[in-house]
Amino acid sequence: MQVCTRGAWLAWGRWAGCLALVLLSWRAPAQAPRSWSLKFTPQHVVLSGYWLEVERTRSSHPNQTFTLGPQLYAGPTGRPDVGYDPSRLAFDETVRGAGLQAQHRFYLAAAGGQRAYPTGLYLGYGPQIQFFRLNFSRGWEWREEAGPGGLPYLVYTPVRHHETVLRLGVAGQVGYQLPLARRVLLDLYAGVGVRHSTYWSVFEASQYRSGPSDYAHQGIYFPAGFKLGVALR
Structure with missing residues (x-):
């Protein structure tokens, strides 16, 4: 026993x-230690947009990463889809807004050598939400204002309007990330996505749906560009 x-x-x-x-x-x-990187997307500056992105690798899967990208909009509106139109008083159009974009990425090769962050070809997908407050002028009107000594006088001024936009979207991308220096990154990407936008305005139609780069655009779009970043760890 x-x-x-x-x-x-x-x-x-x-x-x-x-x-x-x-x-x-x-x-x-x-x-395995996680790697972090911080990136900036410069092409959105033409729309008064300032996009950052934080990328973190999965500790158990070094060839997969998650990204989170806060977005801030502040300044004059940029309208690359609109040519010169003398009827639009674009000189005083402004935008204020914010957004957030998330993405799950799959790199074809994990980080190797002396680099702690993944490089090479990747596939990514994720959602995005954006909110815009747009101020603009349409037409002219006579308005009474107080002059010297409190006497009223008439001035011919533009009519100010506002439009509020809420935009939701999802996109898939293919990209290539490569090191420019020991900690400096370049991220090239292109893809396809779809957006849905809701707007609130005194006009029946949105004033900002001229094309895929406009603030209230909805439908199919093709995100493409580059990001410059730095590896934090």
Whole structure:
């Protein structure tokens, strides 16, 4: 009986040891250090947009990353889709807004060598939400204002209007990330997505749906550009 008990304990010890080794080997990738990078997308500055992006690798899957990109809009409106139109008083159009974009990426190769961050070809997908408050002038009107001594006088001024836009979208991208220096990154990307936008205005039609780069655009669009970044860890 003691021999059987001793054999059972030895067998259990072997199985426990094997299980511990399997668990340790399975958990080992989870202890790999995560890499972080911070990027800036310069092409949106023409729309008074300032886009940042934080990218973090998954500790258990170094060829996968998650990105989170806050967006801020402040300044004159940029209208690349609109040519010169003398009927539009574009000189005083402004935008204020914010947005957030998230993405899940799959790199074809994990980080290697001396680099802790992934490089090379990747596929990504994710949603985006944006909110805009647009101020603009349409038409002219006579308005009474107080002059010197409190006397009223008439001035011919532009009529100010506002438009509020809420835009939701989702997109898929293919890109290539490469190092420019030890910690400096260049991220090139192109893709396809779809947007839906809702607007609130005194006009029946949105004043900002001239094309895919406009603030209230909805439908199919093709995001493309580049990002400059720095590896933080």
